[in-house]
Amino acid sequence: MALFPLQANFRGDFVVLLIPVDDSDDMSIVADKVAQHAVGLRVAEKSAPKCVYHNGRELPSSMTVAQSGIQPMDWIEVAYV
Amino acid sequence: MPKLQRRDYYDTARDMNWAFSYVSEDEVFPEELSKSFGIHGEQWWGWDEPYKLTYREYVHNQAGKDDGIYSIRSTIARSNLYDNLDAGWKSAIKAHYGAIPVPEYFASIGEARMARFGRAAAWRNMATFGTLDECRHGQAQIYFPYCLLGKDPQFDWAHKAMHTNEWGVIAARSLFDDMFTANDAMSTAIQLTFTFETGFTNLQFLGMASDALHVGDIEFGALISSIQTDEARHSQQGEPTLKIMINNGRKAEAQKMVDQMFWRSWKLFALLTGISMDYYTPLESRTMSFKEFMQDWICRQFMDQFKDLGMNVPWYWEEHFLPELDWVHHAYHMGVWFWRPTVWWNPDAGVSAAERDWLEQKYPGWNDRFGKKWDVIGDNVRTGQIEKTYPATLPIVCNCCHIPICSPSIGKAPRITTHNGRKLNFCCEVCEWVWKSQPERYDTHLSIVDRFLAGHIQPPTLEGALQYMGITPDVAGNDAQDYAWHGASRLAAE
Numbered sequence: 001m002a003l004f005p006l007q008a009n010f011r012g013d014f015v016v017l018l019i020p021v022d023d024s025d026d027m028s029i030v031a032d033k034v035a036q037h038a039v040g041l042r043v044a045e046k047s048a049p050k051c052v053y054h055n056g057r058e059l060p061s062s063m064t065v066a067q068s069g070i071q072p073m074d075w076i077e078v079a080y081v
Numbered sequence: 082m083p084k085l086q087r088r089d090y091y092d093t094a095r096d097m098n099w100a101f102s103y104v105s106e107d108e109v110f111p112e113e114l115s116k117s118f119g120i121h122g123e124q125w126w127g128w129d130e131p132y133k134l135t136y137r138e139y140v141h142n143q144a145g146k147d148d149g150i151y152s153i154r155s156t157i158a159r160s161n162l163y164d165n166l167d168a169g170w171k172s173a174i175k176a177h178y179g180a181i182p183v184p185e186y187f188a189s190i191g192e193a194r195m196a197r198f199g200r201a202a203a204w205r206n207m208a209t210f211g212t213l214d215e216c217r218h219g220q221a222q223i224y225f226p227y228c229l230l231g232k233d234p235q236f237d238w239a240h241k242a243m244h245t246n247e248w249g250v251i252a253a254r255s256l257f258d259d260m261f262t263a264n265d266a267m268s269t270a271i272q273l274t275f276t277f278e279t280g281f282t283n284l285q286f287l288g289m290a291s292d293a294l295h296v297g298d299i300e301f302g303a304l305i306s307s308i309q310t311d312e313a314r315h316s317q318q319g320e321p322t323l324k325i326m327i328n329n330g331r332k333a334e335a336q337k338m339v340d341q342m343f344w345r346s347w348k349l350f351a352l353l354t355g356i357s358m359d360y361y362t363p364l365e366s367r368t369m370s371f372k373e374f375m376q377d378w379i380c381r382q383f384m385d386q387f388k389d390l391g392m393n394v395p396w397y398w399e400e401h402f403l404p405e406l407d408w409v410h411h412a413y414h415m416g417v418w419f420w421r422p423t424v425w426w427n428p429d430a431g432v433s434a435a436e437r438d439w440l441e442q443k444y445p446g447w448n449d450r451f452g453k454k455w456d457v458i459g460d461n462v463r464t465g466q467i468e469k470t471y472p473a474t475l476p477i478v479c480n481c482c483h484i485p486i487c488s489p490s491i492g493k494a495p496r497i498t499t500h501n502g503r504k505l506n507f508c509c510e511v512c513e514w515v516w517k518s519q520p521e522r523y524d525t526h527l528s529i530v531d532r533f534l535a536g537h538i539q540p541p542t543l544e545g546a547l548q549y550m551g552i553t554p555d556v557a558g559n560d561a562q563d564y565a566w567h568g569a570s571r572l573a574a575e
Contacts, residue, residue, distance in 0.1 A: 005534060007477045007495065007506065009488075014412045014454065016477040016486040016495050016506075018530055041461070041469050042419070042454040073504050073534075075494050 011079035128201030169429030182222035189215035191261025211315035245551030275319025355410025360431030412487035481512035
């Protein structure tokens with residue numbers, strides 16, 4: 001387990017954020033960690049699943065950061081599906 | 082001894098050039114401090130500008146102007162004029178005072194460099210007055226807020242700001258260091274006086290003085306008007322320098338310097354002036370939107386200059402600059418308000434129902450782009466969930482403009498690149514172009530996020546970041562209207 005900084009934004013928000021995650025986090029946890037800095041703060045909450053996008057591809061929710069090929073300070077986007 | 086008429090001595094005093102024989106030109110004008118672009122000696126002797134001024138006249142004029150502003154200051158100090166100003170307007174002048182007065186001193190360093198290393202005597206003469214101007218601007222703009230310290234500790238940042246690592250200060254200092262504190266004489270003439278002062282601040286100060294009088298801030302209006310008259314004069318150093326470059330086949334180099342610094346200036350201008358005009362200035366006192374001001378004044382001024390001098394419009398004008406007029410300062414405003422504990426003024430949300438109508442009218446689509454986000458913020462205010470209106474992490478900032486990377490678009494990635502193994506983030510193609518045009522100049526400068534990740538900010542929390550930025554509880558920004566706007570706000574859906 002290691003701290004892993006990412007840059008991320010939640011779709012519909014206006015700014016890119018520094019988001020610390022853990023390399024053992026799976027994408028559902030990563031999505032939640034990004035959402036907590038935007039959803040309900042500036043982006044309206046929805047009862048819908050969230051998805052993580054990296055380099056134009058959607059990452060499976062069970063995939064961990066370590067498995068994903070994401071590098072520290074890469075940019076990801078999280079969006080409601 | 083009979084007194085000479087002005088015309089009998091003026092040009093001898095103002096413009097005495099001579100060829101060097103005991104020392105080489107390179108020793109007198111080292112490239113690092115002066116820069117020649119291959120233009121030497123007598124090629125500079127035709128340098129001329131329209132303001133003809135003697136030192137006696139300069140001192141007389143400036144003393145009169147100082148008498149005027151300081152007498153207004155002492156009269157108003159005995160009134161309650163400041164107390165009755167709109168809270169949003171107070172935010173605008175606090176933001177200005179933190180960002181501008183000490184950089185005026187920085188500008189005096191740039192002017193003094195031109196006064197010594199400018200390659201024409203008339204230029205050095207003009208820059209000497211410019212050096213004195215900028216000292217006066219620094220002194221007056223620190224003294225005025227100093228007199229307001231008893232009313233509000235945030236005015237302390239008129240002096241303190243530039244001595245801190247507050248994020249907006251890092252952005253401003255990076256720009257000003259690049260433009261004049263650490264620039265050679267030739268580039269300073271093109272980038273400070275031609276691009277920034279002629280293009281931006283001279284016109285901005287006219288507008289600010291007018292707005293100040295509209296809202297009843299006579300003191301600030303008088304101060305800014307007094308400064309503007311100096312700006313109008315010393316900004317004239319740019320054009321003759323540019324003409325000599327063009328006449329000697331250096332148009333491409335001049336164009337690049339203008340293009341670089343217009344962009345860098347624009348980003349900070351959008352942050353400070355854009356927010357102040359469209360959100361902090363009381364609605365009833367707004368004479369035009371920031372976009373209209375940019376189009377009618379700044380863009381027209383630059384277009385005229387480009388046309389008159391045979392220069393080209395910057396390559397990014399249509400694709401990047403004009404589109405940003407519609408959105409970038411709205412995004413910056415939302416960021417400044419949400420991260421308000423990190424600034425030294427109290428941001429005015431400026432999104433009451435009437436203000437939102439004005440924003441939608443001036444910027445069609447504003448409600449969809451930004452109003453919906455303000456709805457979520459307003460709901461949290463209305464339901465007492467103020468903690469949800471505060472940040473819990475840092476935004477990523479651009480390694481060129483040092484402003485948070487914002488985007489109005491869905492799924493638009495920041496521009497991430499690597500230089501000598503270092504990962505860099507840019508908010509747009511133009512900032513990346515500026516940085517990559519002189520990597521050796523910018524590569525050692527760390528953004529506030531770089532510093533956070535490198536462990537310079539301890540503890541590595543938002544509280545640690547505030548401490549690193551020098552923000553104390555008595556100055557940390559809060560909503561200027563104590564959230565009164567939310568009662569008058571409304572959902573975009575209505």
